[in-house]
Amino acid sequence: MFPLERQKKIMELLIVKKVLKMTELTNELNISVDTLRRDINSLAKQEKIEKIYGGIKLKESKFGESSINERMISHLEEKQCIAQTCSKFINDGDCIFLDSGSTTYQIAKFIKNKKNLTVITNSIPVVLELLNSEIETLIIGGKIRKNESSVVTYEYLFNFSQLNIQKAFICTSGITIEKGISDYNVEEAITRKKIIELSNEIYVASDSTKFGRDVTVGIAPLEKVDYIITDQNLNKTFINEFKKTSTNLIISNSFTH
Known part of the structure; x- marks a missing residue:
């Protein structure tokens, strides 16, 4: 070796x-x-x-956020499980947004057989995953954020008003009942806020380690989120707390190959 x-x-x-x-x-x-x-x-x-x-x-990251390469490996089975559950909400003919992130990347692997599906994304790994599939793929224009393999958007490079996104699958670095969803990077947060405004249904795909954390930049309060899909390791305290909110909390089952 x-x-x-x-x-x-x-x-x-x-x-x-x-x-x-x-x-x-x-x-x-x-x-x-x-x-x-x-x-x-x-x-x-x-x-x-x-x-x-x-x-x-x-070594801990200076800014608290691990790199995309690290996150692609960590909690992989949980992320595959979450992604498989997310894919069940995606129907033939849908127009969806797949966010940049290790969990949303996994979703791309489960949707390749969907018919007439349009995927809008800011994730270079998602684009590469779907490159040889029949799925219509649009990547938003902007600046390449190299350490995340993502594109952070600029309004003048992409005409957001023309998009008709039925379902957006968003990643997050923190979830609390009080503050909603949050992230470490301002530019990523701005992109997510814009997509949330434009989309009919918002799905947050997040492993259970993100719950109870409120990090640097707020993205949206819970009332803006329709569904949060997570894994079976979520603490029961959070499950009980979510019953008092308007957000649907979905616990994914075991990953099946």
Whole structure:
């Protein structure tokens, strides 16, 4: 295994476990301690990890938001489960919006056999996923946000008033009863606000780790959200609290291949 492959494997393991011991890594990768130290030093220089006594841990993002590459791997089964449930709300002939995010990316994998479907998106991974399908795909115009593989919109590059979006599937970094949904990035939040204004039905696709968090930028209060689709790990306290709101909370079942 080449150094870059090993380092990618180390990052994948860290995203799942957060902290790893040196002995775990040497056994998992079947390499010597000296080789592992070289990989760790390389990752530490890139500020991806932190060395701790007897092991390493994932370096926290300065702004609290993990990268899209990290989120593509973390809680993957839950996200696949949420995406599969979301796909059941998408019908032949619909015009939908798929937001940039690791959960909405998974939705793209489940909708390729839909007939006469139009997908509007600001997610480059979603575009690439649908590239060889029969689905009509429109990408909004704007600035490429490289670390998210997304496009953050500018009004003068895209004529939003012409869109007729029936269902929008939105991602979020935080959900609370009091403040609704929120995100770390201002530009992403502006795009989501615009899409929420234009769409007939709003679906928030979010794994259970986002509940109870109110992060940097508010996107919309709960009354603007029709459905929140999440996984089975959601705390029962939140389930009871949502019964008092107008938002439909849907707990997805187990992922089926």
